[in-house]
Amino acid sequence: MIRNLKGLILDDKKPIEFAVIYRSDINGKLITNPTLTSKSDENGFWILNGLSNTDYITVRLVGYDTKTISVANFLSDTINIPLKKSSVILEEVEIIDKIDKTPKEIPNVVTPTTKKMSKSLVKNILLVSGFFLIASIIYLIIPNKK
Numbered sequence: 574m575i576r577n578l579k580g581l582i583l584d585d586k587k588p589i590e591f592a593v594i595y596r597s598d599i600n601g602k603l604i605t606n607p608t609l610t611s612k613s614d615e616n617g618f619w620i621l622n623g624l625s626n627t628d629y630i631t632v633r634l635v636g637y638d639t640k641t642i643s644v645a646n647f648l649s650d651t652i653n654i655p656l657k658k659s660s661v662i663l664e665e666v667e668i669i670d671k672i673d674k675t676p677k678e679i680p681n682v683v684t685p686t687t688k689k690m691s692k693s694l695v696k697n698i699l700l701v702s703g704f705f706l707i708a709s710i711i712y713l714i715i716p717n718k719k
Contacts, residue, residue: 574625574626575623575624575625576624576625576626576644576647576650577620577621577622577623577624577650578620578621578622578624578630578644578647578650578651578652579618579619579620579621579650579651579652580618580619580651580652580653580654581613581616581617581618581619581653581654582594582613582617582619582632582634582653582654582656583617583653583654583655583656584637584655584656584657584658585655587617588613588615588616588617588618589613589617589634589637589656590613590614590615590616590617591612591613591634591706592612592613592617592619592632592633592634592637592656593610593611593612593632593633593634593709593710593713594610594611594612594613594619594621594630594631594632595608595609595610595611595621595630595631595633595713596608596609596610596621596624596628596629596630597628597629597630597631597641598629599629599641599643600641601629601631601633601639601641603631603713604628607623609621609622609623609624610713624644625644626644626645627644627645628643628644629641629642629643629644630642630644632654632656633709633713634656635702635705635706635709636658636659636702637656637657637658637659638656638657638658638659640654640656642654
């Protein structure tokens with residue numbers, strides 16, 4: 574039986590936009606042939622067509638725990654999927670110049686007791702977050718050949 578699922582991706586009952594939803598195996602690995610993917614819109618809404626009860630769907634978004642769910646678990650074709658925020662604490666980050674291979678001093682380092690972040694640090698954090706988002710999307714799109 575072919576199922577067309579739709580619903581909302583939520584964080585504490587608030588919609589989450591830009592979450593990636595895709596057909597996967599039980600471990601969350603993208604299944605190709607055919608590849609079935611979707612993305613939640615600004616209201617958290619998504620649609621994924623052409624699934625069967627033997628399929629799994631995985632929901633991913635940077636900053637949240639990845640969730641993989643069996644399609645057979647859904648009694649209805651309309652589902653709300655809650656995500657939990659994930660937290661990653663970095664102990665230390667070292668940036669090495671590609672030309673002279675020496676560690677560089679990073680100004681405006683934020684410690685746990687710092688209450689305000691500099692604008693440049695916030696920009697750097699956003700830049701790194703964007704990189705991981707793009708890397709996640711590329712990982713989902715390009716098949717893993719072994």
